[in-house]
Amino acid sequence: MGASVGVGALVVGTSLLLVFALAVQTLDNRLEASLEVIDDAGDPLPSFQIDDATLWEGAVLSVSIDNNGSGYVNGSLVATGAGSGFSGTFTVDTAGGIESVTITSRGNYSSPPTITVDPSGQSGINALLSSDIGNHIYGNLTNTGTVTLPLRQGWIFLDGGTSQTPTNLGTAYIPAINSTNWYPGETIFLDWSEDGPSSYDRIALTAGGLTVAHILA
Amino acid sequence: MADGGASSFIFLTTALLVSGLVSVVLINQWGGMAQITAQETAALEVQEATSVDFAGDPMMVDLNTTRNEITFFLQNTGTTLLDSSTLVVLVDGQTMSSSINSSLVPVTGDWDEDHLLEVTVHSSSWTYQSGDDIALTVIVSSEVTNGYRGSDSTSLEVRLHG
Numbered sequence: 438m439g440a441s442v443g444v445g446a447l448v449v450g451t452s453l454l455l456v457f458a459l460a461v462q463t464l465d466n467r468l469e470a471s472l473e474v475i476d477d478a479g480d481p482l483p484s485f486q487i488d489d490a491t492l493w494e495g496a497v498l499s500v501s502i503d504n505n506g507s508g509y510v511n512g513s514l515v516a517t518g519a520g521s522g523f524s525g526t527f528t529v530d531t532a533g534g535i536e537s538v539t540i541t542s543r544g545n546y547s548s549p550p551t552i553t554v555d556p557s558g559q560s561g562i563n564a565l566l567s568s569d570i571g572n573h574i575y576g577n578l579t580n581t582g583t584v585t586l587p588l589r590q591g592w593i594f595l596d597g598g599t600s601q602t603p604t605n606l607g608t609a610y611i612p613a614i615n616s617t618n619w620y621p622g623e624t625i626f627l628d629w630s631e632d633g634p635s636s637y638d639r640i641a642l643t644a645g646g647l648t649v650a651h652i653l654a
Numbered sequence: 655m656a657d658g659g660a661s662s663f664i665f666l667t668t669a670l671l672v673s674g675l676v677s678v679v680l681i682n683q684w685g686g687m688a689q690i691t692a693q694e695t696a697a698l699e700v701q702e703a704t705s706v707d708f709a710g711d712p713m714m715v716d717l718n719t720t721r722n723e724i725t726f727f728l729q730n731t732g733t734t735l736l737d738s739s740t741l742v743v744l745v746d747g748q749t750m751s752s753s754i755n756s757s758l759v760p761v762t763g764d765w766d767e768d769h770l771l772e773v774t775v776h777s778s779s780w781t782y783q784s785g786d787d788i789a790l791t792v793i794v795s796s797e798v799t800n801g802y803r804g805s806d807s808t809s810l811e812v813r814l815h816g
Contacts, residue, residue: 448670448674448677452674452677452680453677453680456677456680456681459681459685459687459688460684462688466688466691466692466695469695589768590729590768592709592710592729592770594709594711594714594727596711596714596815597710597711597714597715597716597725597726597815598710598711598727599716599725600716602759603709603710603727603759603770605760639711639714641710641714643707643709643710643727643729646705646707646729646731648708648709648710648711648712650711650713
């Protein structure tokens with residue numbers, strides 16, 4: 438009789454323990470899910486701004502070497518044409534031919550300027566250069582929030598983005614350091630050649646569900 | 655005395671049977687509840703990871719008056735892949751069911767957080783002009799993740815530009 442009661446109590450007790458364990462597990466799962474939802478809801482939203490943005494429609498986008506010439510030494514380039522602001526440098530090969538060109542300032546011109554070698558200190562001959570002009574956008578963008586934004590998740594739109602496909606911020610902005618993030622408080626300098634077919638009025642930046650826009654000066 | 659012992663034994667046996675049955679029922683019920691909760695949790699996680707937002711300049715949403723087309727962009731702001739084939743677009747409350755074209759930017763890949771979706775909707779009955787404001791609503795579902803789909807929507811007023 439006593440043994441039966443003991444066995445019975447053991448069965449009931451074990452069953453109740455099992456039920457309790459299941460109940461605890463269920464509540465634990467529910468609590469975990471709820472906490473995740475609350476945690477997600479508490480994530481800070483990104484915040485950024487376009488400090489300024491300027492479109493130069495006649496910026497020198499590239500300088501082509503049509504004839505290397507010979508007898509030059511490393512030097513600088515000058516531009517003549519309807520506009521101003523261009524400056525550049527070049528390096529030469531062993532024969533003194535122009536090997537590579539670096540644009541240090543794109544300037545702004547109404548037609549492609551004539552690019553020549555700055556003659557001071559030069560005795561080379563026959564170098565022939567040509568230029569191509571187009572849209573170039575300068576701007577400063579500041580992450581004013583507390584969220585670090587991956588650059589690849591930012592997109593730049595010009596006039597809504599249909600005449601020119603949206604451009605990923607990671608490709609339009611080349612950081613001086615090899616960073617793929619846009620950190621809180623960081624201002625990045627947009628230096629973007631966009632040789633599109635038309636002029637633009639507005640620039641917009643979208644990232645993380647937030648969009649800011651600015652008139653192009 | 656013997657009668658009392660027999661009836662006690664019967665009571666005990668009955669009590670054991672009843673308690674055993676109740677235990678089985680309870681275990682089954684809690685087991686079912688735990689399973690349902692686990693499913694709800696998985697579905698909730700997918701739902702919370704599904705998010706879509708409008709991308710681009712809301713003041714300059716492209717309008718092509720010749721083809722009666724409106725083109726805009728969407729960004730996946732969640733952490734699950736979105737399924738562009740589930741896209742539902744409402745323009746001023748009118749559902750664009752069969753006249754939606756979409757493509758990824760960049761073209762290759764899935765609609766993840768690194769891609770935009772370019773959406774073009776068309777209706778021959780539109781009489782919109784550049785400068786008109788319209789109400790745009792988009793609903794989209796995620797790809798099936800862990801057996802579940804999440805969904806999200808975004809609504810905003812935009813100005814057409816064409």
